[in-house]
Amino acid sequence: MKDIDRRLFMKLAGVAGGALLVRPDFALAGDIDTVSIAWMTDPVTWDPNQRLAPDPQTVLKMLFDQPLNQTADLELVPNVVTQWKLADDARSLHVVLRDDVTFSDGTPLTAEDFRFTFFERLQRGDEIDLIVGFGVVSDIEVVSPVEAVMRFKDPFPTAPQWLGFSASYIVSxxxxEKVGVEGMQTAPMGSGPYVLKEYRRDSRIVFVRRDDYWGDLPSVRQITFEIIPDPTARLAALESGTVDIALELSIRDVKRLQQGTAFxxxxxxxxxxxxxxxxxxxAFADHNVRLAAHKAIDKATLSRAFFGGxxxxxxxxxxxxxxxxxxxFAFAYDPEGAVELLATSGHGPDKPVKLGFATTNGQFPGxxxxxxAIVTMWxxxxxxxxxxxxxEAQWYELNATGKLPDASLFVWENGTGDPELFAGHMFNQDLPFSTYRTEExxxxxxLLFSEPDYETRIRGYEDLNAYLVEEGAIIPLLQAIQTIGFRKGLNFKPWSNGLVLPGAITPA
Known part of the structure; x- marks a missing residue:
């Protein structure tokens, strides 16, 4: 991944406020009647504000619009919101909306819908993950149908990033109010470029393009998601012509497809x-055990073995x-050091420390x-x-009930480019994502969540990240790689946030 320069992250952090920028431009070279995608998991809900999990976001973005969008390299750009300005103290955000956005039922999207989504839903107690980011909102003043001011109880320096992040979709x-909470979960209606035509739980999702969509029309008239949890089956579906695009294939299969002529x-x-x-x-209450578990893992070997390096x-x-x-800062692979740490705590190959370890299978490549492999190294x-x-859904359920095993292999998405959405949300025990939970x-x-000064906040996260690793509170392994196979005749533009966007699929 190419490095993203500091100026971009200054923009993402909102220190310079928002500017009127050009919306990403997807050139249309003609329409494609239909595209079928082999996908990993079904959304657990159609309420777009309910879950922050990364994989459903691609599906939800077919139906719903976010206030802000991102370019392929994570720069925030206008969408429904055309201008935004974060106050110097990060306690308010002024936004201006487009005046031509409509929901698929023909009704206009206004600042009242913006207020309902990011304030009223939380006030009335809807159980939605949107509260993780926007629980700090104390009010949203509707200045006009296209203008609003968000006010925060505490400084919220990452408010602009959250308006383009997971679950931040504007609802009608x-x-x-007409369909209620249950209707939101089962019968979606948004302002996005597609409408839901067919849905079979854990099997198939079919979207049809809205030709009256307010924004740039994607090339594909109909997009079908075939829910195929097994990566081998996703590959087979691609190679047999059952689907046109397949996600999260093994790196070995990607290399093989690259050498052929059909894909x-x-x-x-x-x-x-x-x-x-x-x-x-x-088992991980012991600091020595935590550090030993990290020192024992040869990350370079994992990268070579499962991701071709x-x-x-x-x-x-x-x-x-x-x-x-x-x-x-570095944390070295040191199996001898791991043995010494375990011996200090009375453990070793002949008297192992025993722990539970959970993993997904097919959620991401390998x-x-x-x-x-980690089990063997340990x-x-x-x-x-x-x-x-x-x-993935069970991971969230088990963590919420305190039943997640001692360790788990997991993938964490942060499409904002800000460290708050990495370490900040991983380690705040008041949020639903923390596994290592301590008051300290x-x-x-x-403290960092409410720090309005960008430079101070970033230095704080640098110190925090080093501390977390030295504390043994996390075992970072690898930057994730999204693998995508697709048939000849299509062009596909990948996004650094991992989303598969309809406008990124065009005729070759």
């Missing part, structure tokens, strides 16, 4: 990290080129095999891990 106030394939480094979560209790190894919970990455130094397979870590994170 009138429609939500194109991409290995796209994205703004996600692969890491091992750690709990602060159970293309996956960049990481030592802190962020990726190269993003702010918050402390310079000259996840299950990666987890098995066994060599004196850690015996019992591996279980779970889904949470206190450090919460």
């Amino acid at each position: 106030k009138a429609y939500a 194109n394939a991409i290995a796209n480094p994205i703004a996600r990290i692969i890491y091992v979560t750690v709990r602060a209790d159970g 293309d996956a960049v190894t990481i030592d802190v919970p962020t990726i190269p080129g993003m702010p918050g990455n402390p310079q000259d 996840d299950y095999d990666l987890a098995r 066994r060599k130094v004196g850690i015996e891990a019992s591996l279980t397979v779970i889904t 870590v949470t206190a450090r994170v919460q």
Whole structure:
């Protein structure tokens, strides 16, 4: 992934406020009747504000619009919101909306819908993940049908990023009040470029393009998502012609497709990290065990074995080129050091520490095999891990109920390019994503959440990231790679946030 320069991240952090920018321009070279995509998981809900999980966002963005969009390299650009200005103290954000946006039922989208989405839904107690980012909103003043001012209880320096991040889709106030919470979850209606034509749970999703869409029309008239959890089956669907695009294939299969003549394939480094979560209790209550588990993992070997060496190894919970990455910090692979740490705590190959370890299988390329390799590396130094397979949805459920195993292999998406959405949300125990939960870590994170000065905040995250690794609170492994195979006759432009956008699919 190319490094994103500091000026871009200054924009993303909102220190210069928002400017009127040009919307991303998707050139249309003619229409495509239909495109079928082999996809990993079904959305657990059609309420676009309900879940922050990364994979459903591609599906939801077919139906719903966000206030802000991103370019392929994560720069914030206008969408429904054309102008935005963050106050110097980060306690308010002034936004101006387009005046020509309509929902698919023909009704106009106005500042009242903006207020309903980002304030009223939270006030009335809707159980939506949107509260994670926007729970700090104290009010939204509607100045006119196309103008509003968001006001915050505490400084909210990343408010602009959140307006272009997961779950931040504008919903129709009138429609939500008409169908209720259950209707939002089962019968979606938004202002996006497509409408839902057919839906079979855990099987198929069919979208048809809105030719009255207010924005640039995508090339594809109909997009079908075939839900295929197994990566081998996704590859088979592509090679048989059942689908036109397949996501999250093995890197080995991508290399093979690249050498053939029938398909194109991409290995796209994205703004996600692969890491091992750690709990602060159970087997990992011992600091020596936590550090030993990290020292025992040969990340370079994992990259070579499962990603052809293309996956960049990481030592802190962020990726190269993003702010918050402390310079000259490294955590070395040191299996002998791991053995020494375990011996200090009375463990070793003949008396292993035992722990639970969960992984997904097919959620991202090589996840299950990666987890098995880690189990083998741990066994060599004196850690015996019992591996279980779970889904992404189960990970969230188990974590929310305190039943997640001692460790889990997981992938974390941060399409904003700001460290708050990496370490900040991973380690604030008041949020639903934290696995390593301590008062000390949470206190450090919460100070950074309300720091309005960009430079101070970024230095704080650099210090926090180094501390988290030295504390053994996380085991960062690799920058995630999104693998995409697609048939000849299509052009596909990958995005650094990992989304598959309809406007990115064009005729070859």
